[in-house]
Amino acid sequence: MFKNRKGNTAKPLRFVLRALLIQTQNQYSDEEVPVQIIKTPCLLYFCGMPTYEKKLPFDSSLMVYFRKRFTPEILGDINEMIISKTKIEASKSSENLREDDALPPGEGSGKQGTVEEENVEVSNAGELIVDATCVPQNIRYPQDLSLLNEGRENLEKIVDLLHDLKDGVKPRTYRRRAHKDY
Numbered sequence: 043m044f045k046n047r048k049g050n051t052a053k054p055l056r057f058v059l060r061a062l063l064i065q066t067q068n069q070y071s072d073e074e075v076p077v078q079i080i081k082t083p084c085l086l087y088f089c090g091m092p093t094y095e096k097k098l099p100f101d102s103s104l105m106v107y108f109r110k111r112f113t114p115e116i117l118g119d120i121n122e123m124i125i126s127k128t129k130i131e132a133s134k135s136s137e138n139l140r141e142d143d144a145l146p147p148g149e150g151s152g153k154q155g156t157v158e159e160e161n162v163e164v165s166n167a168g169e170l171i172v173d174a175t176c177v178p179q180n181i182r183y184p185q186d187l188s189l190l191n192e193g194r195e196n197l198e199k200i201v202d203l204l205h206d207l208k209d210g211v212k213p214r215t216y217r218r219r220a221h222k223d224y
Contacts, residue, residue: 053100058108060089062117065105072105194220 064085065075076098079085086094112120182189198215205212 050101053104054090057089057091057099059112059120061100061105062108062112064088066117073102075105076100076102 061075061079064070064079065072068078070078079089079091079099080095083094089099091099198217201213201215
C-alpha cells in the first residue's frame with residue numbers, strides 16, 4: 043500500500059491490540075512481550091500468527107508507539123465492547139438451547155427419543171479441549187544446583203551401602219567440603 047519501500051512494514055491493528063492485551067494482562071515489560079509471544083504457542087495463536095517463526099515479530103521499542111496510539115481509555119473502551127459482544131452472543135446461544143429443550147425428545151434433531159433419554163437432564167453441552175502445555179509445573183532445570191546436590195547425597199548413600207565393613211576403610215568422599223559448597 044505504501045509507495046516508499048523503506049523501513050519496517052506496518053503491523054496489523056489486531057496484532058498490535060493483542061500484543062498490548064498480552065502486556066497488560068501478564069504485566070510484561072516492553073522487552074518481554076515479543077519474546078513471550080515467540081516462546082508461547084498459545085500467544086502466537088492469540089496474536090494471529092499462522093506459523094512459528096524464530097525471529098521476533100516486532101522490535102520491543104514499538105510497544106512505546108503502540109501505547110501512544112492506544113491509551114488506557116481506548117483499551118478500556120475496547121474491553122467493554124468485547125465484553126458486551128460476548129454477553130450478547132452468550133444470551134443468543136442460551137436462547138437457542140432453551141428452544142431446543144422445549145422440543146420433545148426425538149423431534150428437531152432427527153433422532154428417536156427413548157425412555158432413558160427423557161429422564162436424563164442435560165445441563166451442559168459442548169466439547170472441552172484441555173491442553174497440558176498451558177499447565178504450570180514445578181520442573182527443576184538441569185542448571186539447578188539442588189539437582190546436583192541431590193545426586194551427590196544419593197551417591198553418598200550408595201557408597202555407604204556398598205562399602206565393605208570388614209575392610210574398615212571407607213573411600214574418601216569429602217562430604218563435609220561438598221556439604222559446605224552446596
